[in-house]
Amino acid sequence: METKACTVCSMNCLKLHGDEDEDADRNKRMLDSSRGRKKDAASHLxxxxxxxxxxxxxxxxxxxxxxxxxxxxxxxxxxxxxxxxxxxxxxxxxxxxxxxxxxxxxxxxxxxxxxxxxxxxxxxxxxxxxxxxxxxxxxxxxxxxxxxxxxxxxxxxxxxxxxxxxxxxxxxxxxxxGPEARLKQKVTKRIRIKSAVKPTVVVVHSSDSELGNSEPPEKDENLKEIISKEKIQDCPGMDGSLADPKPLLAPHILQGGHVVSQRRSVTPAEKERALNAARDLADTLTNPKLVMVMTKAYVYKGFWMVLNKVFSNAHMPHESREVTLCNKAGHSWPVKWLFKTTTNSSGFSGGWRGFALDNRLEESDVCVFEMVDEKYFVILVHLFRAIGQPSEDAGDYRPSPGRGRNANRRKRKAIDSPLDTRCTKIKLFHSGDLKSPAGCSRAKYLYHTQSQEAENLAQMVGCSQKQQKDTCTASHGKVLHQDEGKEVTSTAITSSCDTDFTSDNPSSEALETFERRTALQIRPLHAFQFPRRKTGSFRDYLMDLGKELVGQQAAMAAPKRSSPPASRKTQISPSLEV
DNA sequence: TTCAATTTAACGGCAATAGG
DNA sequence: CCTATTGCCGTTAAATTGAA
Structure with missing residues (x-):
């Protein structure tokens, strides 16, 4: 039986990808405008x-x-x-x-x-x-x-x-x-080699947020319905003509992690107009909503998006947890909600930066946060730009790989994952019959997945939690950054441990199942060892430093700022303990 | 509310090691 | 000697916190 896409899906697909003729027209319009043959405010974007x-x-x-x-x-x-x-x-x-x-x-x-x-x-x-x-x-x-x-x-x-x-x-x-070609080649090569030696697979748990799960919870029918209805209303294609795709705003330019706005200054009248438009929309919403005007601290630097206390107390979780922000185009961003009992200034933290950048938020833009699912904390964000169209911006802005560690993780996931796009980390180890020392692969060679199925499989092969020292960051005496021309140094020594799920004795049946379902060759791990290297000079230095610090704990307990909360893992590396 | 300080964690680079 | 592998070190982006 022939399957045909529904009208809305077809329209969305065309809005997204365009078709050949449309592309040609669109290109022509853009070129015309940028040559000045036809004035188009979007050309400079x-x-x-x-x-x-x-x-x-x-x-x-x-x-x-x-x-x-x-x-x-x-x-x-x-x-x-x-x-x-x-x-x-x-x-x-x-x-x-x-x-x-x-x-x-x-x-x-x-x-x-x-x-x-x-x-x-x-x-x-x-x-x-x-x-x-x-x-x-x-x-x-x-x-x-x-x-x-x-x-x-x-x-x-x-x-x-x-x-x-x-x-x-x-x-x-x-x-x-492209620039990722080398990475791909390297990884591909590695996979081939690993396969040849029949690697053992160990599954590592990881949270959805860490892996950039950008899809809203499936149970979020309320949101689906809202977005679906709005897309239909937005899209003139319902009467047979396709919407003219509006050019998206150019990505922000960043300097030192801060956004350098390329926009002209906003007039008070424009601020007022955006705010009024947002309020008008908010008045029509039946779900809990909050209208917020963006400030520099929200969208240019710091990216600490504090929500109104009344709204937070009434509708946001009373604990720190992950929530989902969606834009009107239907794309979603996992965002960490930080609930603060002490200062009453709870807000969005990790992930908000990405949302703000991906959606090109600027100072004086107005957001209407609409809580569309109070059970799963899914929030639809309506955007009203201070400069530009007077109505809500429904631009098709999507979660980007972005920059930094999360970006690389997402890129790697896209390239490497041998499973579907939603599975947990898979860590490859050499099998014990190799003569070379058995040891863990480094984090950069991990596969990232995040499905419940993979987690179940991990348990199936008898995985247990294991603390594995991965990295030790020592910044003592090193110049961290420049502050008004003065070098600022850190006196802290921190260490971090990866928490992995490993198995020393998985059942062969479980391994076979795992192998079949992941299409990876696996084998029981005979010897699980982490060979230690010779002591290097820097390591000696750290050892000495560790001894010194233990003897000076009282002196260290009086830093410039108050001591970190108990939850912080400020500690000397286990390897440095004496 | 803002912002600087601090912590966390990813990963690039390099050197040591093993095997061919 | 060359290549592959892997542990360690250092850097840096992002997240988090609390003081101003």
Whole structure:
């Protein structure tokens, strides 16, 4: 029987991916607007970067800025199109950066572009990513004037490769040739080797939040219904015409972890308008709701989103736990809710930063937090921008891999996971019949999964909790950062332990089941050892330091600030205890 | 409410080690 | 000698806390 997508699903899919004709139209509109043929307020929001031509850029390759690549990597394929001021196009291959590995470089085909545009050292080029793998390039000379010789440049080869039509293709290309290529190759290689020696599998528990589970709880029918209804209302496609996809705001620019707003200052009238629009919507909502105007501390730095005390007490959990924030496009972000009894300033902590960045929140924007599920604490966030459209912004902003450790974890999960996308960590160990020392793989080689099934499987193979020393962070005497030109040092020694679930004696039946269901070869662990290395000089230093600290505990107990709460794991590494 | 200090945890880099 | 593996060290982003 033929299965057909329902109307709403089809519309959402088209809104998301577009179709060929629509893409062409959309691209054309964007290009027109960015060339000034047609005024479009959204044109300045397209991701772009500026490059001054150097000798290297003239002779061989051009490197994209790391920050640009970081924010737009999913939109840059192996082959990209450069559209010059003449509107002619050049096909250029993109390679991982040879100097700055987190960057990407224009290589094959770039020389042709340089030659055809008669580019010289000092020329300045503005690259605007107008659609996936499609850059519009403006060329200026050293004085800042548009370069006349580039205005009518002709592609001397006219062998433009087809532009990627689907994002999935682009992502595939990026995975093959992008900056993550090395990681993939390395991991793939490792998997092959591990398989060859029949690794033992140990399952490690991990929370959903840690692994960036971005889907709302399945039982959240209330939210589904709300979003579904609103999508239908929002989408003119119900009458047969598709909605014109609104361009999304460009990702925020970060400096030192803080957002550097690229937006002009907001007028009092605009603030008032956004607030009124939010209040108007709030008045129509039947669920518990809270209207909040964003401040710098919420969305630019710190990212500590404190909620109104009355609302918190009435509707938020009276304990610290994970909640789910959703935007109107239906995407969700797991966010840590920190309940503080002492200061009465409970709020969103871990995860809120990602939500704020992904949804391009800015100061003076107004959020209406609508509690759509008080059982699972699912909150729908309606966004009203101080600058821009007067109505609610229902832009299709999605959880991004972001930056930092969570980002890498998500990226790795996407690349490596041999299971489905929702399973717990799988840790590979050598089997005991290898002559090399048995030892744990390092965290960076862990597989990440998060399903209840995998957790059950872990128990099935007889896993038990095991404390395993993984890392010891010692910052004593090291310069941590600069504070007003003065070096600030830390006197703390901290250690952290991974809590793993391992098994010394799993049943063969359980292992077979696990092997069958995970498609991984596993074998009982005969010897579970962590060989210790020779004592190094730094280790000696730490040992001495540990002794010293034990003798000076009284002195250490008087830090600049009050002592940390008992829950904190401030301790000297077990290996340092004397 | 804001913000700086502190803690936590991921992971890159490197060196030691083992095996071919 | 080369390659693969793995433990340790150090850095850093993100999370958390409490004082101002």
């Amino acid at each position: 397209l991701p772009s970067f500026l490059k001054k031509m150097t000798e290297v850029a003239i002779k061989s390759k051009l490197q994209m800025p790391v920050s640009f690549v970081r924010n737009s990597v999913t939109r840059i394929g192996k082959t990209i199109i450069l559209e010059g001021p003449s509107t002619n196009k050049w096909s250029v291959e993109v390679w991982p950066g040879s100097v700055q590995k987190r960057s990407l470089e224009f290589r094959d085909g770039w020389q042709k572009f340089v030659k055809d545009h008669n580019l010289q050292i000092g020329d300045q080029l503005c690259f605007t990513l107008t659609s996936d793998s499609h850059f519009q390039v403006m060329v200026y000379d050293e004085s800042g004037s548009q370069k006349a010789s580039a205005m009518d440049a002709i592609n001397s080869t006219v062998t433009i490769k087809h532009e990627p039509k689907h994002l999935s293709k682009v992502r595939s290309d990026v995975r093959t040739k």
